[in-house]
Amino acid sequence: MTSTDVVLVVLWVGVTAYAILGGADFGAGVWDLLAGRAEAGRRPRDLIDRAITPVWEANHTWLIFDLVVLWTAFSPAFAAVMSTLFVPLCFAALGIVLRGAGFAFRHVSERLEAQRAFGAAFAVASVLTPFFMGTVVGAVASGRVTPTTGADQAWSSWTGPLPLLVGVMFVITSAYVAAVFLVHEAGHRGDAELERYFRVRALATGAVAGVVAIAGVIVLHADARYVYDGLVGKALPLVILSAVCGIAAFVLLLREVRFARGVAVLAVAAVVWAWGVAQNPYLLPKTLTVDQAASSNDTMTALLVIFVAALLIIVPSLALLFVLSQRSALED
Amino acid sequence: MIAASTSNLLAAREQMAFTLAFHIPFACMGIAFPLMVLIANWLGVRGDADALRLAQRWSKVMAVTFAVGAVTGTVLSFELGLLWPGMMSRYGEVFGIPFGIEGIFFFTEAIFIAIYIYGWKRLSPKLHLLSAVPIVIAGIGGAFSVVTANAWMNQPGGFTQNASGKVTSVNTLDVLFNHATPYEVPHMLLAAYIVAGFLVSSVYAVGWLRGRRDRLHRLGFTIPFAVAAIATPIQLFVGDTAARAIAKDQPIKFAAMEYVQTTSTHVPEWIYGVYNGGKPKYGVSIPGFDSFLVGFSTDATVTGLDSVPASDQPGPKTLLHFSFDTMVFIGSGFMLLILWWLFVWWRRRALPKSPWFWRISSVCGGLAIIALWCGWIVTEVGRQPWIVYGKLRTADAVTHSGGIWITFAVVFVLYAALFVGTIVLLRAMARRWRAGEDVDQGVPYAPPPT
Ligand code: HDD
Numbered sequence: 001m002t003s004t005d006v007v008l009v010v011l012w013v014g015v016t017a018y019a020i021l022g023g024a025d026f027g028a029g030v031w032d033l034l035a036g037r038a039e040a041g042r043r044p045r046d047l048i049d050r051a052i053t054p055v056w057e058a059n060h061t062w063l064i065f066d067l068v069v070l071w072t073a074f075s076p077a078f079a080a081v082m083s084t085l086f087v088p089l090c091f092a093a094l095g096i097v098l099r100g101a102g103f104a105f106r107h108v109s110e111r112l113e114a115q116r117a118f119g120a121a122f123a124v125a126s127v128l129t130p131f132f133m134g135t136v137v138g139a140v141a142s143g144r145v146t147p148t149t150g151a152d153q154a155w156s157s158w159t160g161p162l163p164l165l166v167g168v169m170f171v172i173t174s175a176y177v178a179a180v181f182l183v184h185e186a187g188h189r190g191d192a193e194l195e196r197y198f199r200v201r202a203l204a205t206g207a208v209a210g211v212v213a214i215a216g217v218i219v220l221h222a223d224a225r226y227v228y229d230g231l232v233g234k235a236l237p238l239v240i241l242s243a244v245c246g247i248a249a250f251v252l253l254l255r256e257v258r259f260a261r262g263v264a265v266l267a268v269a270a271v272v273w274a275w276g277v278a279q280n281p282y283l284l285p286k287t288l289t290v291d292q293a294a295s296s297n298d299t300m301t302a303l304l305v306i307f308v309a310a311l312l313i314i315v316p317s318l319a320l321l322f323v324l325s326q327r328s329a330l331e332d
Numbered sequence: 333m334i335a336a337s338t339s340n341l342l343a344a345r346e347q348m349a350f351t352l353a354f355h356i357p358f359a360c361m362g363i364a365f366p367l368m369v370l371i372a373n374w375l376g377v378r379g380d381a382d383a384l385r386l387a388q389r390w391s392k393v394m395a396v397t398f399a400v401g402a403v404t405g406t407v408l409s410f411e412l413g414l415l416w417p418g419m420m421s422r423y424g425e426v427f428g429i430p431f432g433i434e435g436i437f438f439f440t441e442a443i444f445i446a447i448y449i450y451g452w453k454r455l456s457p458k459l460h461l462l463s464a465v466p467i468v469i470a471g472i473g474g475a476f477s478v479v480t481a482n483a484w485m486n487q488p489g490g491f492t493q494n495a496s497g498k499v500t501s502v503n504t505l506d507v508l509f510n511h512a513t514p515y516e517v518p519h520m521l522l523a524a525y526i527v528a529g530f531l532v533s534s535v536y537a538v539g540w541l542r543g544r545r546d547r548l549h550r551l552g553f554t555i556p557f558a559v560a561a562i563a564t565p566i567q568l569f570v571g572d573t574a575a576r577a578i579a580k581d582q583p584i585k586f587a588a589m590e591y592v593q594t595t596s597t598h599v600p601e602w603i604y605g606v607y608n609g610g611k612p613k614y615g616v617s618i619p620g621f622d623s624f625l626v627g628f629s630t631d632a633t634v635t636g637l638d639s640v641p642a643s644d645q646p647g648p649k650t651l652l653h654f655s656f657d658t659m660v661f662i663g664s665g666f667m668l669l670i671l672w673w674l675f676v677w678w679r680r681r682a683l684p685k686s687p688w689f690w691r692i693s694s695v696c697g698g699l700a701i702i703a704l705w706c707g708w709i710v711t712e713v714g715r716q717p718w719i720v721y722g723k724l725r726t727a728d729a730v731t732h733s734g735g736i737w738i739t740f741a742v743v744f745v746l747y748a749a750l751f752v753g754t755i756v757l758l759r760a761m762a763r764r765w766r767a768g769e770d771v772d773q774g775v776p777y778a779p780p781p782t
């Protein structure tokens with residue numbers, strides 16, 4: 001393995017982490033949005049709030065991590081994505097501001113109307129951001145971004161069938177992952193009623209995600225042939241793993257909730273990796289390969305040193321935070 | 333076509349400048365405020381109940397400003413790519429290294445802020461105090477990394493390129509410790525302590541003027557004011573060093589900010605004054621003093637603007653000069669105020685009584701932010717037309733996407749709302765404190781009130 005390969009793998013770990021943790025965060029916002037009127041939605045909203053408060057910032061740092069690693073290690077790919085997908089990325093950034101500010105301010109404000117307004121910003125942005133992120137992924141996967149595309153494709157690059165489908169897929173998957181996490185969270189707090197509440201939602205979104213995934217295969221075949229061939233070729237084991245885990249998680253949700261979370265996470269992670277493997281050796285199919293985009297060896301080495309340092313510093317700190325927040329969960 | 337892209341460039345610059353200008357005071361709070369919280373907490377652990385109460389309150393303010401800093405910072409990382417793809421595709425691999433390091437520090441800071449706020453009720457007082465130390469260190473480390481990235485834009489080094497411009501090798505240490513690092517990083521770090529210090533103390537100065545003069549308020553004024561008072565004299569020294577380094581390394585920036593038209597000796601120092609077709613007007617000029625500042629002798633040669641064509645000069649010279657002078661004036665003014673404070677303390681072991689002291693102190697927070705902005709205008713506008721000094725022109729780095737004026741307008745409205753929201757919430761917090769409700773307030777990283 002060259003240093004480029006290692007950096008690519010770490011980048012993909014970062015993407016996976018953001019897809020799951022960031023996704024769970026956005027999904028929680030989706031459930032917040034759908035929780036109904038103030039009184040009826042109070043208890044689920046409360047659980048959502050408790051679940052994401054300690055981690056909402058940390059979860060989103062993965063995005064920063066992914067951006068910085070992409071621009072440092074594969075600068076031309078980053079520049080191409082940023083100049084071609086200007087519009088959806090602006091919307092995603094807008095969503096991030098609204099979401100972060102809405103969430104933080106809702107906590108601090110005491111007047112009900114203010115809480116509602118901030119809560120609404122938080123919830124709506126939780127739907128929009130993953131959607132636009134999804135269109136970005138779909139645009140890349142379908143080869144609509146190349147080193148020479150730019151402002152002239154500002155709209156056409158992300159409004160094709162696959163980008164839109166992946167956008168929808170992102171929202172549903174986020175909601176699914178969040179619901180599974182919240183089932184677990186409610187169970188952890190011994191709240192059977194909320195456990196049931198989110199279990200129903202997890203099952204429903206899981207089923208919808210499955211249907212959309214099947215539709216996705218058809219669209220992929222028509223719209224993103226290179227990635228499609230990869231998914232049914234070299235990435236097939238991962239696709240199968242994901243499907244098996246998806247079904248297993250469904251069954252587990254019905255019976256033995258305890259293991260459902262891990263299996264559902266595996267299902268999502270397997271898709272992210274399947275996409276990566278299917279695209280390999282391209283960063284932008286089929287116009288820019290990993291090697292063409294890769295930075296010099298020195299930069300890759302510097303990044304590896306940074307990764308190791310990050311691991312040594314951040315993992316223990318995060319562990320401490322999780323222990324503390326779990327302890328608080330037991331207290332109240 | 334040309335007109336369209338010029339307007340795009342202008343919009344992109346304005347948006348970048350606006351979002352940075354918004355982010356930077358929050359960044360200062362993120363860098364420097366934790367130290368003040370730590371000091372108050374430390375005094376509290378040693379038995380000072382007022383200090384402990386301050387630490388508790390401040391940690392909540394810290395959570396709010398940190399959250400806004402983080403949100404606006406995320407926008408900046410998008411913008412670097414969205415607005416300046418030409419810079420990222422060519423130099424992303426060099427410029428990205430410090431930002432990679434920054435990631436570690438920001439992550440650590442975010443985690444420990446959450447731990448600290450959770451820890452008020454869940455950790456032993458000593459352990460809890462200890463958990464604030466990583467926040468202070470991470471703030472400094474984060475500032476180092478971002479500012480050294482900016483310093484690299486001013487003094488790019490530590491890499492080689494081939495004929496087509498692709499970077500072929502990178503020397504990480506030379507990137508991280510480039511020629512501008514030694515003055516830019518300390519200057520910005522000190523600025524952060526000055527801004528945060530005066531900002532917090534000015535809140536308590538307003539309180540004093542309104543008659544809130546109990547021990548809690550006096551302490552709330554003194555801790556941050558003292559931090560700023562230590563940083564300011566060092567800052568004047570570092571700023572002076574910076575100016576001399578710029579005269580040497582970025583002579584055109586220096587010439588523009590000091591109105592040096594022709595390379596010569598015995599260059600006068602202009603205090604304010606408007607730049608008008610090569611000649612400053614209306615200002616006060618001190619003969620030979622600019623040469624003296626640069627080389628400690630009026631015989632010292634200073635490079636002039638006319639040593640390069642106009643297309644290689646920054647445009648708005650008056651803006652640069654005004655910004656520079658204003659920064660220096662504000663810094664020097666702070667020094668006088670600090671001397672006043674020290675003098676009274678030396679004579680009476682008390683805070684000054686004169687309302688003028690308090691009136692001035694209550695605007696110092698705003699003045700510090702103005703100095704901060706001025707300094708950044710000198711750095712950034714003074715570097716023009718280069719985005720990476722001598723290597724890449726800003727016009728060649730800007731995106732070709734249209735509609736930047738629209739995104740700028742959206743960002744402007746959004747940030748205005750963010751600003752109003754932040755202020756309203758902080759004031760609501762303060763109101764509750766004054767009403768004596770200290771316990772269990774909602775904060776961004778804290779467990780919900782029970
Ligand atoms: C509270 C803030 C503050 C105060 C009191 C001062 N400065 Fe400053 N200055 C900054 C805040 C700042 C800054 C905003 O932080 C800058 C922008 C970039 C940087 O590294 O620091 C800066 C930049 C900056 C630069 C340009 C650096 C560059 O272009 O790379 C010079 C020459 C000075 N300063 C000089 C001074 C002098 C001579 C001062 C006082 C006598 C002074 N500054 C006080």
Ligand code: HEM
Binds near residue numbers: 397401406438471
């Ligand atoms: C001199 C300029 C800057 C300084 C000193 C600075 C400092 C900081 C600090 C201390 C924070 C933590 C939040 C807080 O404490 O309020 C922060 C947040 C952030 N800044 Fe800046 N920043 C600067 C400019 C930039 C620029 C140009 C970028 C663009 C890439 C940037 C990106 C970020 C990001 C992404 C965050 C959020 C990190 C997180 O989520 O934890 N900053 N900045």
Ligand code: HEM
Binds near residue numbers: 353705726
């Ligand atoms: C490490 C921190 C920073 C980085 C990496 C950075 C980067 C940039 C970039 C890429 C541009 C656009 C290109 C250009 O016009 O040169 C820019 C412009 C600008 N920035 Fe910075 N910046 C930083 C800090 C700041 C801060 C804190 C301010 C605060 C006021 C600021 C003020 C400006 C201004 C006024 C411009 C417009 C210059 C012009 O168009 O003439 N910068 N900066």
